[in-house]
Amino acid sequence: MQEAEHTSRIPGFYDLSAEQRLAVVRTFAALGDSDTEALRGDGGLNLARAEQMIENVVGVFGLPLGVATNFGINGRDYLVPMAIEEPSVVAGASYAARLVREGGGFAAGSDAPVMIGQIQVLDVADPWLARSRLLAARERILELANAQDPVLTGLGGGAREVEARVFEASPVGPMLIVHLLYDVRDAMGANAVNTAAEALAPLIEETTGGRVNLRILSNLADHRLARAWGRIPLEALAHEGFAGEQVGRGIVEAWAMAAADPYRAATHNKGIMNGIDAVVIATGNDWRAIEAGAHAYAARSGRYTTLSHWSLAGDGYLTGSLELPLAVGMVGGATKVHPAARAALKLLGVTSARELAQVIAAVGLAQNLAALRALAAEGIQHGHMALHARQVAMAAGATGALVARVAEQMVREGTVRLDRAEAILGVMREA
Ligand code: MEV
16 A cells, blocks of 8 residues: 555544645645536536436535545555535545555455346247247347447447346246346446347347347346455454454444344445445446445345455454445446536546446445444444534534534433524523
8 A cells, every 4th residue: 555645544634624625635636626626516517517417407406525535445545535415424434444454455356347238028939949049149149239339349348248037927928038248348338238238129039039128227237246355453443442352243243133134234235335325426426226236236145135244254353345236437427427526536546447346345345344333332323423413503503613512512411403402502692
């Protein structure tokens, strides 16, 4: 990890003003004026640009953009942009990344960016026969798919494989579902895959003798997995009277609950997605697609379970890993159109969609560690309440130094409510 100049380990970053933090980030990534303005929000998405993105536009919706520090992944340092409304997430990711840094940083990997296009074939009297005929036409299918996007094939992407799955009994009878595996390079891939799947329909009807209905990509992008792993020396986990071993054991026990129980797994994975979505949104990617893929992948065995794994191997370290589909791109869509997303990608400095997926996987693992450590070591409510109290104080109308004073009093009293914040604020203003 580069500790000398280009380091994401920035002690005191948390205590700087937003303008000072932006200056640090700007220097780190050598950002120009327009990217810096875009991150600040002033030069971000405007109404005219928003109107080109969706329909019936009336305005632009803002979210806080934070930057997580301390991330070292595959020997490289990253400052990670995170767009999210929930307190504690950016601080949690940064804290957990620092813990993993003490164990040597994150390692991460990702598969080739291969997406699945699905083509539904109906009216096949014998779906197994249809399947055989279809697979015999593999070369023609791949060739036709590759003719659809010469730019993508020129970049080394394109159709890779054809698969066919038989469903003998669906609510509308037998069905053949054809999968086109398609390498989309640095795109998220929905457009390319949908275009290829549509172009294949006539050929698939001809070879199977059936009728094609749906032609659409699958968000269960399980050929496009990303994974991150890392370890933390147990002594780094020691916290306020809890020995590192105790906290490590508590984390593994908390993880085991998610491994065993879907009710806990949903919350456990939600914590992972807190980090993942925040980076996905900041970089202009489709977070609904990522959510759909993550949860479908978590249920792939037929029982919904955790996306991460934590263990104590008895070597003095807590070890964690995470794997999930991550169909993220850095060309096309909002990644290019949204000025802040473009600037966020520059800040990250990633050079491929695969690298972006690796960073996002590492953030997901860090977020999971932050949540489990907090739950196991100190009770998340304590830290959460303090931040929640600040929001309630602001909602009651507190500004400037009054925000912290009203929040502190509510936490002290153990009553964090809007009516109480208003009452405290009234008294403080009169004093
Ligand atoms: C809150 O947004 C996320 C957590 O509930 C995740 C977890 O319980 O692991 C803290």
